[in-house]
Amino acid sequence: MPVINRIAEFHPEMTAWRRDFHENPEIGFEEVRTSGIVAAKLREFGCDEVHTGIAKTGVVGVIRGNGASGRAIGFRADMDALPIEEQTGLPYASKVPGKMHACGHDGHTTMLLGAAKYLAETRNFDGTIYLVFQPAEENLAGGEVMVKEGLFDRFPMDRIFGMHNWPGAPAGTFLHAPGPVMAAVANLEATITGTGAHGAMPHNGVDPILAAAHVVTALQSVVARNVNPLEAGVITIGHFTGGHTFNVIPESVKLQGTARWFLPEVGDLLERRFHEIVTGIAAAMGCTATASFTRSYPATVNEAESTELAARAARVVVGEARTRPLPQPTMGGEDFAFMLNEKAGAYLFLGGGRGEGEAMVHHPKYDFNDEILPVGASWFATLAEQLMPRGQ
Incomplete structure (x- = not known):
């Protein structure tokens, strides 16, 4: 898959992060270990600021690019696991009884960390990036809590973007649509x-x-x-x-x-x-x-212009043929909706390449596809460089 070369170089490193998160799942508002690792890595990467304790276990990293523009965008990843007993039998299966990363949030966190590592190194953009690592997406509305605690007041961004792995779509395929995408x-x-x-x-x-x-x-x-x-x-x-x-x-x-x-x-x-x-x-x-x-x-509703900007970045990463309209909205729910109610933005789906008969999200045998980690990280990074180009 055509991803950013530098991000492809640390694909093995990202895989190790993801599998460590998978082995040590934490459910909503209990992501102490996970958020601690996230904050430590953001500091290690050289982020300009790292803020913790937002919505109990949420983390926001700040990376400033080269230039003096006042532009700012946000990227969001969720960190929590589910109260499910894992049945995958994998070498890196959950070590915590009754808890499992069955929705791929371990992968979402890892992809945003990969983008952070690259963006902090290169800073090939003019503006500010806010990296929002959110707790408690599963049923506890951690996104709403972050908004109520002043996320957008403390970190004033123009737009915010998120993404969810979609195991039933071909690996590395982005799906997008303006308007309602989740119920x-x-x-x-x-x-x-x-x-x-x-x-x-x-x-x-x-x-x-x-x-x-x-x-x-x-x-x-x-x-x-x-x-x-x-x-x-x-x-x-x-x-x-x-x-x-x-x-x-x-x-x-x-x-x-x-x-x-x-x-x-x-x-x-x-x-x-x-x-x-x-x-x-x-x-x-x-x-x-x-x-x-x-x-x-509430319903997750994509703002039209932000959706097209997100799709444009996807086309750069995976090509026109692999950037497709979402055939129809899903009746699943997503608390990124609370952020989109306050800010322009978009939520895309990234195919995970699981075939017919394989476990999908929220199943005790589901496992995130590590091959798409650099794809998601490259999408975040490309979006930052496209929306906040240097010299413009």
């Missing part, structure tokens, strides 16, 4: 309460399991019959728990799930219908219910 997210919870009874004498109780089963089925009608067929929405119940044994009707049942959407009005519709269906069906079957629809991440 807004809400966490759903409902508790349906009836009256417990012996399973052989159901007429003596009010069965919350039956009511909850009707709720799960009815919720599938929301997207099928309430959302405009030309728009996107998802309601999924992923957890259903109630009862403890064969022959007892329990007092209550708990449901948990997720909702996804792009347009704000679709999110409002999903929220309204979720409450109506849970409480209405429960009441119709003699139960009571509580329902909560907790919005966690």
